[in-house]
Amino acid sequence: MSKTGTIGDSVFRTILIIFAATIIVIVVAMIAMMVQNSLPTIREFGLGFLTGRRWQPASDIFGALPFIYGTIVSSVIALVLAVPLSLGIAIFLVEQAPQKIARPIAFMVELLAAIPSVVYGLWGIFVLAPFIRSYLGPVLQSYLGWLPLFQGRLTGIGMLTGGMIMALMVTPIVTAVVRDVLEAVSTTQREAALALGATKWETTTIVLGNAASGIAGAVVLGLGRALGETMAVTMVIGNSPQISSSLFEPAYTIASVLAANFAEATDKLYLSALIEMGLVLFLVTFIVNAFAKLLVIRVARRSGAH
């Protein structure tokens, strides 16, 4: 009996090891494939690929800078809008709201995360873009129009719309992580502050102090999500490879250009250029996510130690 048992266990173990190893194989295979397929542009342009401002596939000119710029700026817009909103929601849910209210709101936030990207995109085209064109844009231009950020023509489709859609998509994730981090802060910290005559607000600042690195982690996690967001952004950002100071102008992100042009990239160099951008995006989001996870783990470990 013990013999068959031993064989069974080792078979089971081997199978599990194979399953676990597939993850590593997949990651390595993806990197290898991307590096190999982007060799033509790496050879042709070197680092100039990353700093090139012109993107003219027809004449074999490939500069990735407009896409890198578009990705970064739209992500920054997303975070600037989403982080305060998420912090506010999470603080309300953990520190203020009674259970009866907190639960349904937390549930709705999670639902928001489950809406497919393409639905956000549609909503962006039919609701958000007209809203920016007719209401938000004119208001911004009349009050802040002296800033280069808010000059130019208003079509409703462009960098700002892309960033705002992304903000909506990032908010549920950041909220959920911040909520977990705040909940992990020990009750004894809140009581210590209250016992000293701290107000609700002062107690909240103590909680936030405890959670600081976890909140930073949540923000970086949101950044990772924003950098890689594709479908919704492609639908509303305008897909024009230009670097403009105006947030109303159309732009382009790395993820969008990959999604929109893969089918027509039959030329070897064109394909290689797209894949190299994919590689850049992959590495950046990989690093950003790893960094975020580290920050979140640190808070959990510290509050576990107390």
Add this chain to the structure above:
Amino acid sequence: MGSKIRIKNMDFFYGSNQALFDISLEIPDRQVMAFIGPSGCGKSTFLRTLNRMNDTIPIARLTGTVEIDGKDIYAPKTDVVALRRKVGMVFQKSNPFPKSIYENVAYGIRINRMHKDRADLDQRVEKAIRDAALWDEVKDRLNTSAFGLSGGQQQRLCIARALAVQPEVVLMDEPASALDPIATQKIEELVVELKKSYTIAIVTHNMQQAARVSDRTAFFMLGKLIEVNPTEKMFTNPDEKLTEDYITGRFG
């Protein structure tokens, strides 16, 4: 000696569970009153009614009155923030903030805007740390993290933090239960020293500790106050059979 705190006919509920039954009790000014009793007897719950810390539990409910200096702290207009400044608390597990030693003690002074300037703040922080018998151990590293201190030092830091806002009453919820004998002894000496200036209510499951530090002792069981007497009498000749059984270790 006058009473600092006067509790009359207090009932306390968690939802539909009654945790304290008809407690009436007086805590004298500038003395140490110890609360003993088996786990779950309500002594910690009782302590937390005195600075309304139980307010943080939504289902908690209290009837009866708790008067401090003759004012009912459960009256509707009570300023709970001011109450908690006047009635400080030290918890079972030391809970310093993730700040420096100095900033931990300065926190309460800052949020209550008690200091005139930086020098005044320094002075108040030093006095509080001295009063908590911690100064010599930390004076050279005030700006290092409070988490670098030992468990006993952290607990004395928490006492310093509580003293810094100049409370009149200090509530201590098993302040030495997580500490080794030497650190415990330091806390006990400190408690005896502090009663010169403060009214102290201390919950402990350690009967010898109650005997060593307190002037009066109250014995709780199953949410009821069984007996209150001067500590010496309580431990030599208690009025109640139940108290004697508990003190002599027949249950607990």
